[in-house]
Amino acid sequence: MSDKPDTASNKPANRAKTISEALPYMQRYDGQTVVVKYGGHAMGEEDLSQAFARDIVLLKQSGVKPIVVHGGGPQIKSMLERLGIKSEFKGGLRVTDAHTVEVVEMVLAGSINKSIVRDINAEGGRAIGLCGKDGNMVTAEKLTRTIRDPDSAIEEVVDLGFVGEPKKVDRSVIDMVARDALIPVIAPVAPGADGHTYNINADTFAGAIAGAVDAMRLLFLTDVPGVLDKEGRLIKALTIKQAHALIADGTISGGMIPKVETCIEALNKGVQGVVILDGKVPHAVLLELFTEGGAGTLITH
Numbered sequence: 001m002s003d004k005p006d007t008a009s010n011k012p013a014n015r016a017k018t019i020s021e022a023l024p025y026m027q028r029y030d031g032q033t034v035v036v037k038y039g040g041h042a043m044g045e046e047d048l049s050q051a052f053a054r055d056i057v058l059l060k061q062s063g064v065k066p067i068v069v070h071g072g073g074p075q076i077k078s079m080l081e082r083l084g085i086k087s088e089f090k091g092g093l094r095v096t097d098a099h100t101v102e103v104v105e106m107v108l109a110g111s112i113n114k115s116i117v118r119d120i121n122a123e124g125g126r127a128i129g130l131c132g133k134d135g136n137m138v139t140a141e142k143l144t145r146t147i148r149d150p151d152s153a154i155e156e157v158v159d160l161g162f163v164g165e166p167k168k169v170d171r172s173v174i175d176m177v178a179r180d181a182l183i184p185v186i187a188p189v190a191p192g193a194d195g196h197t198y199n200i201n202a203d204t205f206a207g208a209i210a211g212a213v214d215a216m217r218l219l220f221l222t223d224v225p226g227v228l229d230k231e232g233r234l235i236k237a238l239t240i241k242q243a244h245a246l247i248a249d250g251t252i253s254g255g256m257i258p259k260v261e262t263c264i265e266a267l268n269k270g271v272q273g274v275v276i277l278d279g280k281v282p283h284a285v286l287l288e289l290f291t292e293g294g295a296g297t298l299i300t301h
């Protein structure tokens with residue numbers, strides 16, 4: 001006997017109906033690749049991490065090929081603080097010197113990657129933790145960035161140190177892993193042809209992976225319900241043109257700008273749809289993929 005109260009939605013027949021209603025969505029995504037970017041702000045609480053891991057295992061079980069790409073900005077920040085290493089952001093990216101990149105790799109490809117792998121495995125999945133270095137999956141190049149001074153409007157080239165951008169993604173490694181029962185969990189750290197290790201923004205990294213594997217969907221789990229309008233209401237769907245207009249008129253600002261720009265790049269590389277949604281809502285991934293209303297903001301051509 002269940003110890004849950006016998007409310008209408010809990011009645012066995014209604015629960016069976018809910019599961020049955022997921023069938024057309026399961027059929028739509030059957031055999032398709034879905035890349036889920038799990039941001040550092042969406043992690044942390046045990047119940048949420050467990051619900052996230054369960055969703056990923058359920059996707060795999062129902063015939064979808066999920067690929068998890070994770071971030072860990074807040075977790076890198078706290079480790080750098082513990083070690084007494086100062087860190088700053090320029091243009092939304094962490095300035096990464098030689099000491100910092102060691103910590104970034106340790107946190108992203110180490111503790112965070114392994115805790116996501118553990119959570120997925122605890123739910124009965126078989127996750128395998130990787131970063132861009134494994135099997136030479138991703139080759140990075142040092143990122144050159146120009147930033148405009150808001151006062152003088154002068155553009156200057158900033159040196160972000162070991163911050164990279166993905167230049168080449170070899171999808172064969174991901175295909176080999178995802179073909180079997182395994183679920184790839186990938187950290188955004190990659191080697192350069194120059195032998196250095198590069199720290200890559202996790203959104204950018206997820207976009208590159210999704211583009212390389214022709215993903216049907218790329219989901220960005222963040223800490224807001226999606227793209228919000230000027231009144232703070234959720235915009236359920238956007239075209240690329242509308243997204244550009246919202247950036248131009250200032251509705252989309254801050255960290256949401258590079259996220260939406262990454263969405264547009266991924267769509268232009270062949271991803272069919274990109275969704276920005278709140279990773280703090282339990283079972284956000286299932287709500288988006290397997291229910292009628294979906295969740296968050298869907299951006300398409």
Ligand SMILES: Nc1ncnc2c1ncn2[C@@H]1O[C@H](COP(=O)(O)OP(=O)(O)O)[C@@H](O)[C@H]1O
Nearest residue numbers: 039222223224226227228251252253254255256
């Ligand atoms: N129009 C908008 N809709 C939603 N969020 C916005 C918008 N404009 C700016 N933002 C900001 O973007 C943030 C999400 O970007 P970011 O902090 O980089 O996410 P993450 O750390 O999950 O990658 C939101 O928390 C919000 O403060």
Ligand SMILES: CC(=O)N[C@@H](CCC(=O)OP(=O)(O)O)C(=O)O
Nearest residue numbers: 039040071072073093094201202
């Ligand atoms: C170059 C750069 O800024 N890299 C990011 C990588 C982690 C990340 O992007 O994590 P979230 O998705 O949680 O923000 C950083 O060092 O924080």
